[in-house]
Amino acid sequence: MIHVLAILTAKPGKRAELLEAFHAVMPMVHAEDGCIEYAPAIDTDHAIASADFGPDSYVVIEKWATKEALSAHVKTPHMAAYAAKSKDLIANRILHVLESA
Numbered sequence: 001m002i003h004v005l006a007i008l009t010a011k012p013g014k015r016a017e018l019l020e021a022f023h024a025v026m027p028m029v030h031a032e033d034g035c036i037e038y039a040p041a042i043d044t045d046h047a048i049a050s051a052d053f054g055p056d057s058y059v060v061i062e063k064w065a066t067k068e069a070l071s072a073h074v075k076t077p078h079m080a081a082y083a084a085k086s087k088d089l090i091a092n093r094i095l096h097v098l099e100s101a
Helices: 015-030 068-074 076-084
Strands: 002-010 037-042 055-065 090-099
Touching: 002 015, 002 068, 015 037, 015 055, 015 076, 055 068
Parallel strands: none
Antiparallel strands: 002 055, 002 090, 037 055
């Protein structure tokens, strides 16, 4: 299984707008072959956290059945449309692509 952790930081005050664009593309991603999980998560107010991502950031947690499924995902028209819509809202993006050990 392939795991992706994408840490996105919106331009100041733009996280809600960026999440709105993300939520719009989610149903199309969930319908893709090999998509197991694809969802955003934000900081929680919890005493055990050692660091927060911050009010402008969120983490996308993805699980894909295979590397090929992930490769196909990044080439879809709906992801190209999301990239175009979100490019002016994003200040920084960090991707971690991992596989089960």
